[in-house]
Amino acid sequence: MDATTAPHRIPPEMPQYGEENHVFEMMQAMLEQLLIHKPPDPIPFLISHLQQNNDNVPRIVILGPPASGKTTIAMWLCKHLSSNLITMDSLVAKEFPFLPAAAQAYYQKNKQVPNLLLIRMIRRRLAQEDCVQRGWILDGIPETRDQTLMIQTCGISPRHVIVLSAPDTVLIERNLGKRIDPKTGEIYHTTFDWPPDFEIQSRLQIPEGISELETAQRLLEYHRNIVRVIPSYPRILKVISADQPCVDVFYQALTFVQSNRRSNAPFTPRVLLCGPRGSGKSLQAALLAQKYGLVNICCGQLLKETVADQSKLGEVIQDYLEKHWTVPDSIIMKMLSQRLSQQDCLQRGWVLHGFPRDLDQAHLLASTGHKPNRVFFLNVPFDSVMERLTLRRTDPVTGERYHLMYKPPPTMEVQGRLLQNPKDSEEQVKLKVDLYYRSSAELERFYGEAITLNGDQDPYTVFEYIESGIINPLPKKVP
Template identity: 55%
Template sequence: MDASKKPLRISPELGVYAEKHGVFQMLQRMLQCLLVDKPMDPIQFMIDHLKKVNDEVPRIFLLGPPVTGKLTVAKLLCDRINTNLLTLDSMLADVKSEFANEINRLNSKSKEIPNTLWAKLILEWLSKTDCIKRGWVLVGYPRTREQAIALQEMGIAPEHVVILDAPDTVLIERNLGKRIDMITGDIYHTIFNWPTSNKIQKRLEKPDGITEEETVKRLLEYRRVSHGILNSYRKKYHIVNADQPSVDVLSQVLSHVQSRHRSIAPYTPRIILHGPPGCGRSLQAALLAQKYRIVNVSCGQLLKESVAAETRFGEAIKPYVESRQPVPDVMVLKCISQRLSKLDCSTLGWVMHGFPQDIGQAEMLKDAGFIANRVFFLEVPDDAVIERITMRMTDPVMGERYHSIYKPAPTSEVCSRCKVNPKDSEENMQAALEMYHANVEDLEQFYNPVIHVNADQDPYTVFEYIESCVVKPLPKQTSVFI
């Protein structure tokens, strides 16, 4: 920070570091914990928080009406993300817990269990070291708004809330076929999940409460109070249709719990667009720059501007540009570094295309301190690339660009005077595509994670997808949380 200038300017490196390590989100989470726990020694509390808490671990509520397969999906989800599965039954089985013993005592006397007692039991489990380190998935609780408020008063706040739901008629029919293995506790179904072992089939029994009347009663009770849960977690919940194969349900649940919520942290876009010739990088960069007021950095355009300005640098690269030879990487990097170092790029952000084109250039850009936070690969089939490039032409009189298929010349006179750029020949395009494919895999690995975009469609559809990935936080990189 430069204290000699007004207003004070913060070094761009600080912003890159804070974004990379999630400093803002970490401080936000610590402040939330301080307000909830209200420790006597806040400083020591924050030190202990940093030592033991991993804010990236999953904290998930998996809710929904009866018979939606919550437990089945939860088991599959916990196996995929390596986290702890918590159910009310498993917590009540802990004979060492005073809260569990008190709830069991009240249950035996058919007395109502206070919501605060449930919340204390859940907090006891969530405070265990394994839940702190690996996270948790809580199944089937809370069921009402009052229970949700009791959890919130204890400082229990999920990162994601997943609600499985399906039409009542489907749930009633599904419940009628439910069977339980009384030895293992596994749940089966006469249609959807029947065991292959004859031994298991013989010991399956009908559970209590699966008649149509009882199921309808439970569903009506759930529908009566479900709006309270939605209101309690209206910014975090996501409803998944449970009337589909469990694999598809798991895929949608996994996609949601890997997403990150929108953050109010300062964010400066630093975008790189990769793709073969003719994929539309220039157009997408122009659209992004226009809408979000970021700087459009075109490598080729920068080099041409330097030559036209007749600067010392421009004179140095002029022979390469005029002879259509590649400009040395060191000189290209110098030109790009000068542009990206300017105040508008540092404060507003930038979108760059045309560089880097191989792993060596990518490493040089990284070493220079310019690190992108979004990297897109625009994918177009080779045949479509050749069709896009080789059939385009320019009217030398009016300067308009046309295409034999997508934008033909308006008259035969205009068509007759149109010229095709020699570099757009099919032979040159084949060579450019071979070079691109030779480097694309290394670049994808270098910039992992990258975002792949199908650019063989309407350019504004492509822009909408790119835009959504720019404004939303990137999902967690892997499906396994450590």
């Protein structure tokens, strides 16, 4: 773009397309791959990367002390996510026949392999087609800071890192109860997971290295290493207590790995607030506009402003208002489109309330290209709406607004002259609420990614929920 033509008139469809298709994240991922691999010819490399279409497959590391249950959680995640479980034993079992004799002897003695050889095996395994297409879960790797740095240096970057934690006394007790089936390799426990089959019970054996002293030594080694591994994953790491039922640990881990990270993409909020009269849309819109600098667009207020401008469109709207007729959707949409296309809305974003009220209006709004990227439905019980609206009063002398329950007038004199807006009568409120709820189900289906909130609570609590919904990334469509 030519800098001399600023401010640039960017069509609203451009940022909308970028957000919906995650263009920024895609470009960021490609740049990361270029910097990691430094291919001699970047274009074919990027084409190959895009064809793999695997930016969102699981890439998970699960760490934890002995007996924390990390292998069990890794196996369950692997089955749930249809991914590939990679352990030290599985790597060695696959590569053992091809290892040098010295490496075989080293592994048989120490149950470990040299770091360089381990990283080489991991790279080969992760480059295979099943890992590329379905992702991977590393169980207990990396163990040390040296392994962590080597993994990062060769471009292996997990998206989620889980660290299980539990008191050493609990872990030692768990480890002492372990039993292994030599026939199947399944691990059981004398307290938590004893097999019902007597034949399996009779052949269970005590694994090597689970005595109290050996477990304590392994725990000491783990604690020395894990404090140097954790700082390498500052934004993608979650510590989960393993001192709880295994199912609870699994669901916490699953929730974490299925969450999206905060996006660094440039983001212009286009917020739509839906709800019946009295649900607090105006207050929430004002709070959002104040904190984030959004343009606060109330459809009813915009009608009055358009009439006051004495434009041709305002004259048309004034005719309808003077005759107490409903302004047609097409005219409202023309007015809204003009306002949403102005430079302040395109640059700062907007929060809209009062429109759309039904499915036809929602289709009209979408057809103009002004599609909201955050939609909130504020649900408030009918009794609460009646309480909020029918008890509102206005002082005709001072213009001050009161509420007979929440903000009563200061004196009997003021109370005696208070007037009620005809729109706040019980009949009018009931009519408006009924009309809203007749269309709300269709609107919620139309805005499938909308967030529904309980609006019948402290307004600042509602605002915090809305705020979290704006900050969190847009859900990604599952292919």
